Amino acid sequence: MTVLVIAEHDNHTLKAATLSTIGAALQVGDEIHVLLAGQGLAAVVDATARIPGVAKVLVAEEVHLAHGLAENLAPLVAGLARRYLHVLAPASTFGKNLLPRVAALIDVAPVSDVIAIESPDTFKRPIYAGNVIATVQSRDSVKLLTVRSTAFSPVPVAGGSAEVETMDPGLDLGQSRFVSRQLTETSRPELDSARVIVSGGRGLGSSEAFKQILEPFADRLGAAIGASRAAVDAGYAPNDCQVGQTGKIVAPQLYFAVGISGAIQHLAGMKDSKVIVAINKDAEAPIFQVADYGLVGDLFELVPELLAQLDVGIGA
Amino acid sequence: MKVMVAVKRVVDFNVKVRCKADGSGVELANVKMAMNPFDEIAVEEAVRLKEAGIASEVVAVSLGAKPCEETLRTALAMGADRAILVESDSELQPLAVAKLLMAVVEREAPQLVLLGKQAIDDDANQTGQMLAALLGWPQGTFASRVELSEGQLKVTREIDGGLETLALALPAIVTADLRLNEPRYVKLPSIMAAKKKPLAVITPQDLGVDVAPRLKQLKVAEPAPRRAGGQVGSVAELVSKLKNEAKVF
Numbered sequence: 001m002t003v004l005v006i007a008e009h010d011n012h013t014l015k016a017a018t019l020s021t022i023g024a025a026l027q028v029g030d031e032i033h034v035l036l037a038g039q040g041l042a043a044v045v046d047a048t049a050r051i052p053g054v055a056k057v058l059v060a061e062e063v064h065l066a067h068g069l070a071e072n073l074a075p076l077v078a079g080l081a082r083r084y085l086h087v088l089a090p091a092s093t094f095g096k097n098l099l100p101r102v103a104a105l106i107d108v109a110p111v112s113d114v115i116a117i118e119s120p121d122t123f124k125r126p127i128y129a130g131n132v133i134a135t136v137q138s139r140d141s142v143k144l145l146t147v148r149s150t151a152f153s154p155v156p157v158a159g160g161s162a163e164v165e166t167m168d169p170g171l172d173l174g175q176s177r178f179v180s181r182q183l184t185e186t187s188r189p190e191l192d193s194a195r196v197i198v199s200g201g202r203g204l205g206s207s208e209a210f211k212q213i214l215e216p217f218a219d220r221l222g223a224a225i226g227a228s229r230a231a232v233d234a235g236y237a238p239n240d241c242q243v244g245q246t247g248k249i250v251a252p253q254l255y256f257a258v259g260i261s262g263a264i265q266h267l268a269g270m271k272d273s274k275v276i277v278a279i280n281k282d283a284e285a286p287i288f289q290v291a292d293y294g295l296v297g298d299l300f301e302l303v304p305e306l307l308a309q310l311d312v313g314i315g316a
Numbered sequence: 317m318k319v320m321v322a323v324k325r326v327v328d329f330n331v332k333v334r335c336k337a338d339g340s341g342v343e344l345a346n347v348k349m350a351m352n353p354f355d356e357i358a359v360e361e362a363v364r365l366k367e368a369g370i371a372s373e374v375v376a377v378s379l380g381a382k383p384c385e386e387t388l389r390t391a392l393a394m395g396a397d398r399a400i401l402v403e404s405d406s407e408l409q410p411l412a413v414a415k416l417l418m419a420v421v422e423r424e425a426p427q428l429v430l431l432g433k434q435a436i437d438d439d440a441n442q443t444g445q446m447l448a449a450l451l452g453w454p455q456g457t458f459a460s461r462v463e464l465s466e467g468q469l470k471v472t473r474e475i476d477g478g479l480e481t482l483a484l485a486l487p488a489i490v491t492a493d494l495r496l497n498e499p500r501y502v503k504l505p506s507i508m509a510a511k512k513k514p515l516a517v518i519t520p521q522d523l524g525v526d527v528a529p530r531l532k533q534l535k536v537a538e539p540a541p542r543r544a545g546g547q548v549g550s551v552a553e554l555v556s557k558l559k560n561e562a563k564v565f
Contacts, residue, residue, distance in 0.1 A: 069482070070445065071454050093475040097457045100410070100442035104449035109411045109530035112440050122534065127438050128333045132342055133539050137532040175454035176484050179470065183478035190477070196564075229494075239460070239495060240478050245436070246494050248476070254564045264332070271542050275562045277554065283547075292545035292562065295554055305551045310565075 001120070002055070003029035006077060006089040006098065007048065011038045011066065014047060016193035017090035019154035022051060024147040025088050026155070027117045031055045034162075035080065037073055037169070039066035045164055052160040059164060064172035070098045071175045078105040079170075081142055085120065091146035091249075092192070103144045110144035111136060113249075115151040129245040129268035149192050150251035150272060184238050191224045191243065196254045199226035199243055199270070200236065203259020203280060203299055207236045213300060214258060217307050226250065226270075228260045244269035259299045262287030279303065317486075319371040320426035321362040321396065322417055323355040323378045325387040326437040339535040342437075351387045354432025356394075357492040360499040361462060362430050363395035370464055371428075373397050377420055379413055381405050385515060392510035393502045399515040400424075404527060410438075412520075412527035414446035419523035421451060426487065428469070433458050433491040444491035454484040458493040 003025040008015040018034075025032050032053050036045055037060040048057045058080070064072045081087045081102060089095035091113045103110040115133070116124035122137045123145065191197060198218040204210050210231070218225050227237035229244055243250055245268040255273035260266060262278070262285055270276070271290050278291035279299050288294040295302060327333055327342075328350040334343045351359075365371035376391035378384040379402040388399035402416050421429060434441035448455035456462070456471030460479065463470040469484040474493045520527045548554045559565045 067480075070448075070457075074449060093458060093473075096441050097445060097455070100445035101449040101455065103442070104411065104414060104446035107411075109409060110442060111531065112442060126539075127536070128327070128342065129436065129439065131333055131538065132335055132536050134536045135534040137534055138530070139532065140530060174485070176456075176482050179481040179483050181475075181478065181480045192476070233495075238478070239474055240476065245439075246434075254558070254562075265329075275558070275564050276542075277558070288547070289544045290542045293554055293557055294545070294547040295551070296547060302551055306554065309551055309555045 001029040001085055002031040003086045004084040005034045007034050007036050008090050008094045009044045011040050012043055017092050017149040020149035020152045021088050021090045021147050022155045024152040026053050028086050028120050037065045039063055047157050049162040049164055050160050051155050051157055054160055054162040057162050057164045058167050060167050060169040062169035065169055067178035069176050070101050071173050073098055074101040076170045077102045081106055086143045088145050088147055091148050095146045099144055099146050108140040108144050112146050114145045114147045184240055189224045191226055191248045191250050194224035194252050196221045196223035197226050197250055197252045198223045198256045200231055200258050201228040201260030202230040204236055210236045213303050217303050220307055228266050257287050260287055261285045317371055318373045318426040319362045319428045320375045321358050321430045323376055323387050323391050324352040324435045325349050325384045326352045326435050329353055329436055335536045335538055351390050352432050352435045354492050356499045357496050358430040358432050359391045359394050360497045379408055379416055388515055389510050392513045393506045398513055401517045403517050404520050406527055407529050408527055409529050410440045410442040413443050414450055415525045417447050418450045419525055429489050431491050433493050444489050448489040454488045456484055456490045459490050460493050460495045462490055
């Protein structure tokens with residue numbers, strides 16, 4: 001069975017979520033086709049073709065596809081979708097913007113946020129902020145899924161040699177126009193693929209504290225920085241750092257919750273982390289109910305102390 | 317410009333939901349219900365457009381059983397001018413909702429339809445995008461800022477890694493993210509006034525839409541609870557446990 005994966009990329013490199021989506025696709029099919037739509041894609045086409053399991057890379061290049069506008073991209077994907085039994089995209093803002101639009105064009109009910117593939121037509125997905133897991137069966141002839149990257153292993157980008165096929169990029173519908181993008185400048189890993197995440201909450205008290213306390217600690221661990229909704233609302237951290245039901249869903253090997261009380265909406269975004277460490281001055285904070293290791297005390301003393309001991313205790 | 321806003325009645329966000337013992341669904345009997353928080357933000361944005369003199373009329377639409385009228389009354393109390401309930405006791409999945417909303421849009425001819433980006437019950441995050449596709453309109457999803465100038469809608473969207481701004485031709489669909497605005501607190505006189513505002517009830521049959529569910533929910537279950545570990549007494553103990561017990565370093 002052949003599966004179509006809609007790649008998320010920035011015209012230069014594949015997003016890590018695409019590699020996990022291909023990992024999920026390999027659970028429903030044995031042959032994967034990947035659609036790359038954009039502009040100036042030579043490098044990313046080359047990388048995608050080297051992914052083992054990918055049989056074909058479909059390339060649609062034109063200026064009106066450069067910014068991933070759903071209005072122009074959806075008809076392109078809809079035109080392809082009927083040839084496959086499964087079409088998968090990452091459950092990122094890119095995939096969630098695009099795939100339902102494709103689905104409606106071909107009269108299919110898509111399945112969002114798939115965390116497990118039970119059979120070719122039956123999937124598990126979280127509802128109610130992850131407090132309930134629903135098992136759903138799709139009766140449509142083609143299954144359209146967005147998949148949670150944290151639930152599937154990424155495929156490597158080496159060893160394969162897929163065929164590359166150029167396709168008609170379609171028309172610019174002219175309904176929407178890209179104006180600008182302001183990405184948070186960071187040399188840290190992305191939240192959805194980081195091995196270690198250091199998240200801060202209201203307990204930090206200021207954006208300066210985020211900078212002075214959390215950032216050196218994150219950088220020492222090579223970690224991504226996250227934040228609770230309270231911290232984002234208070235302006236301590238940018239919106240795209242938010243971990244939780246309405247922000248990013250993460251599942252790193254190691255998650256530090258610093259000054260985060262642990263509202264249910266935050267827990268929804270991080271409780272699948274392998275190891276959770278909580279540092280909070282309130283021993284009754286709900287975060288301690290999910291933490292593997294809890295440390296009660298003043299984060300302003302404990303985090304720098306932890307940083308110092310990591311330097312001594314672990315080496316590089 | 318007429319603005320339409322879609323609102324869903326969901327389990328209140330403070331309620332800890334439980335699955336029924338037979339796994340056939342979530343326990344909804346005697347559970348507090350409320351307007352989906354993202355839809356509340358959408359209503360607030362629509363009302364602000366009216367207060368700014370940009371929207372001429374705000375029409376709130378809900379779909380579902382009779383009690384959805386309460387949700388519509390809340391939208392009216394927030395400042396919507398009138399309301400439409402598409403009444404149905406059947407399960408309405410996002411694709412059916414999008415088709416019903418399309419039929420209402422065809423009757424009402426709004427220039428802008430606002431919705432929440434997702435409902436906090438099924439967390440699907442699909443309806444706005446599907447409605448846009450069915451109508452052939454552009455979409456500004458996950459909006460944190462909406463600005464109308466010279467017949468174009470500038471929408472700032474919350475995307476992974478930052479923000480993106482698009483310019484959309486009208487008519488258009490916008491789905492509200494958390495930081496688009498902070499919905500107002502509704503005062504008693506507004507609640508009283510809302511009782512007198514018009515609320516029309518129609519059915520999916522009136523609109524000629526087949527609402528049969530397309531996805532079959534086989535079962536629901538609560539995820540395995542995460543067991544709390546223990547508290548450590550010092551930073552040194554934490555480092556040692558992370559290294560030797562959790563082996564994450």
